[in-house]
Amino acid sequence: MTQQITVIGGGLAGCEAAWQIASRGVKVKLYEMKPNAYSEAHHLPGLSELVCSNSLRGDSLENAVGLLKEELRRLGSLFMEAAEATKVPAGGALAVDRSLFSEYITKKIEQHPLIEVVREEVTEIPSEGIVVVASGPLTSGALAEKIGELAGEYLYFYDAIAPIVAADSIDLSKAFRASRYGKGDGDDYLNCPMDKEQYERFVEEILKAEKVERKSFEKVVHFEGCMPIEEMASRGVETLRFGPMKPVGLVDPRVGVEAHAVIQLRQENREATMYNLVGFQTKLTWPEQKRVFSTIPGLEQAQFLRLGSMHRNTFINAPRLMLATCQLKSDPRVFFAGQITGVEGYVESASSGFLAGVNAARLAKGEELTVPPPETAIGALAQHITNAEADHFQPMNVNYGLFPPLPGKKIKKKEKRGILAQRGLEALEKWQPELKKDRAE
Template identity: 50%
Template sequence: MKVPQINIIGAGLACTEAAYQLARRGFQVNLYESKRITKNPVQKQDNFAELVCSNSLRSDSLTNGVGLLKEEMLAFDSLIIKAAYASRVPAGGALAVDRQQFSTYITTWLTKHPNITIIDQEVTEIDPTVLTIIASGPLTTPKLQDKIQKLLGAKYFYFYDAAAPIITKESIDFQKVYYKSRYDKGTSKDYINCPMTKAELERWGQELIAAKTVALHDFEKEIYFEGCMPVEVMAKRSMQTLLFGPLKPVGLEKPNGERPYAVVQLRQDNAIDTLYNLVGFQTNLKFSEQKRIITMIPGLENANIIRYGVIHKNNFINSPVLLNQFLQLKTHQNIFFAGQIIGVEGYVESAATGIISALNIAKFSEQKELLEFPPETMMGALVNYIINASSTNFQPMKANFGIIPSFDEHFKTKADKYLAYSNRALAKLTKFFNFVENSWWNKKIINMTIWKIILFKIMILL
């Protein structure tokens, strides 16, 4: 039987993980990467899986969403996580790495594998009849951008990431806020409203205007579209700009009939009703400043921000419209996507989707049933979020417990609850292994119990 060939476009975290997963299962992989020919504005190395921002893969604890995600990835013998532990540097409870060692580890493995052909070339054509994973990253080359646009439709491919902060519902003080849609359109619980008095708005607005912003790269210094103008820019124009914009109080009377001077609206952000985004709050403020400004809003004093607002040059697709639960393009079934381009945020999240996409394109090539990860796992929850999020207000998401189905029972502490989430996820993942027929997975990994997964991690650390 002829071994299927699979094209992978890009050699970032998602692509290198996908190439590894496919190669070790016997598939022939063509890995396309243009950085050795011409680099984008943030690339410095010739090695693959380059970490261009932080050198941290964030928390290593099972009481943190990304810590759980790492554990799940270890069950698949993740190249990215193995490379991270092999190049680890001291960083307290975080998994931080030596960038050069990390990328060298990954590049060396891929270069030496007989099933991987590395092609130093910019992709300028996408053939929808060829099995392909596209994970070209947040700064896709202009020619490839054009081809992806033509493949997907221009309105589904974004060039500027203007995202509002997202908070957990459980951190909202419902003694100070109320449910209401403007003019009572839709259902009564479409929005949560945080009312402000004139004095509260003026004090808050002064702090917003004075807050520190993030310095943009030269290639990001573009004129803001009116539709995604940072909230701090609106405030600097005038308070009236806010009152006729995202803080407009008209049609949002309180339950007692009183109209507040201003209203900050929160919109439901996920299907399981655990996350809410701040409507119209695209921002370029530093994260610490966002925390300070948001917690000044009545009802949000204890806001748990699980995704901060950003405005920067980026490429991502409208995944809720375009992809199914297997990260497969609905309109062209030979094409799969992975990485930041699908709307996940973070190094680990990008690599995790590389695993999901690789396993499913492999199954698809063999005409076998594709794999839908349990929503209780972090890998499954990420996919569940990006394909079920609002298609008109889609914003990238990182690993967090807010996107996982909640428990009905009460826990004494958040740490207890999050550990319970992790234990449930790892148990579900073990069962998921066992229910997959004709899998390529190593039986030792299939039969791992939760404690064996943890032992596997300890062995890597040693």
């Protein structure tokens, strides 16, 4: 038996890394601080808790995240196995029941004979042996300091969580069921329409509402892909109408036209008893959230099961510190995985954990490490975070702009994405046999 690998963090990346390591016949000791200690954003005792949303985003190959999910499916990802087993209706997106998702992964991890789960907080990075640091964007203070010492520098930005309301408290005489452009079953979302006057008054209330004050020593840097609604509203009265409140593709069947603006509610669990306010991440104080969001047509009597909140996300400067194999340049026995590397999003975090787990297992077995082809989504993301401009590095979702360009003449966007997706899957198939060899049967 090869040496045991330590994985720090039982989130998406840590669990995926642990699963891939164990699947290759190497023992794993997986550390997770819950339920003994919780971050400000976590609440469930299980592993792989989804925090700010239950959506894993679009499933179509027209979107790079759809390609990334398809690649992970083909590669034997535990994350994707759990997502498929616990999915809920979400139009053209893949969304899951968060509790069932966490329970599924927790059971699989705890039952694997080569994985030992240790429920305690890690405050030091082991000085010997192979280590995968997947402590997440909410890394606790003591460990964050040690990471800072080891890595030499780390950055941070602020992320926000959207509210959840009880389904039976939504006024269905005002909210209508529809998916944008009729995708999915056509009625996977609830939509709260606003006319021009209602919308402008709503924006005004958001702007004057009380916000949570930051600490004096903290510099707020928001990630563009998860911008608080009040930050968007401050950029102009029309900004929200071109963002999360975009009415395009949502026709109210009762009147036959699009509203001026729409708030979409997405099913949060399989029983459809909870709905998430799509794109409504916020740092408004909780009393102000109740006051302002209760002015939304259909939510006047809404019961808020979870209110939005703000938290600091820690990530390292991966272009300066990491190799594309997920190893730390200054100490190659240490791997980093997940959002702490600067990938943004659930799927991207799992993808990072997959690659770190594969390479950690290979290192333990004395095998050559591997880097995915840059034509694949998993490879394009890995290449980006380790080759981006270090002085202005910010977290990044996977997107087709990260992929190597297509040769030849200019191609229409939709056609181009299809070609990129096909090229990526072909590159994956050539890389995949290399991975299958080292999996334990």
